[in-house]
Amino acid sequence: MLNENKIMVLIPTYNEEKSIGGVIRGVREILPQVDIVVVDGESSDSTEEIARKLEVIILKVPHSLGIGGGVETGFSFADLRRYDMVVRVDGDGQHSPDQIPRLMQPILNGEADVAIGSRYIGAGDYKASLSRTLSIKLFSLIISAIIRQKITDATSGFQVVNGRVIEFLSRSYFFDYSEVEAIVLLRKAGFKILEIPVIMEKRTQGSSSFTFVRAFYYIFTGVLLLLISLLKGKTLRRD
DSSP: OGGGSOEEEEEEESSOTTTHHHHHHHHHHHOTTSEEEEEEOOOSSSHHHHHHHTTOEEEEOOGGGHHHHHHHHHHHHHHHTTOSEEEEOOTTSOSOGGGHHHHHHHHHTTSOSEEEEESSSTTOOOOOOHHHHHHHHHHHHHHHHHHTSOOSOTTOOOEEEEHHHHHHHHHHOSSOOOHHHHHHHHHHTTOOEEEEEOOOOOOSSSOOOOOHHHHHHHHHHHHHHHHHHHHHHTTOOOO
8 A cells, every 4th residue: 555655755954964864864764665855944054965965855945934934845845746645754863764654554544634743642751841841731732622632742743644634734824834733724624633652862963942932932923823723724624
């Protein structure tokens, strides 16, 4: 069944020269036949050069668009090329490629439209800063209440989606892509979302910019996005 699907692995990057090579090679080892697309936000290091040497598809986006704009660009590309499935993997090495098949399985079996890798269910022992942990838990509580489904890792970027979701996301977003907003819109549109336990690694490139102040800013803007999403959800439905 895997060989019957056209699959794209989406890797958004910005200054990931220490990790991107390992991520790409890891994906190829697990899924040798898939297309790997790196969406780079004008990295100032050798991220793009390393990716080019590994012969992946590279899409360039302005750094000002952020990771959201990069992910949105990736989904638009996937929709244009008619991919049946998109696997999203971060470029910092936190998402282990050997766990991708577990995320793909419920999509291949038709059990879900979206599979999200969660750090907070199963036997994982993920440790994060207090600000990040609090913000993720708050978002998860808000989303769970809105969509009436328990979500434990609302900001996880380790995801697999099917073709219907690819089309929906590429045509329903305008300037940014937020995991939080996407979960709400997708559930309101009738898509089935399933969380899968995964073990995430520590960052292998740089350090996180997710400070305590930025966490509360993220919460504030995220709540606004959720309110907008609720209004959008009244009119957005999948065909």
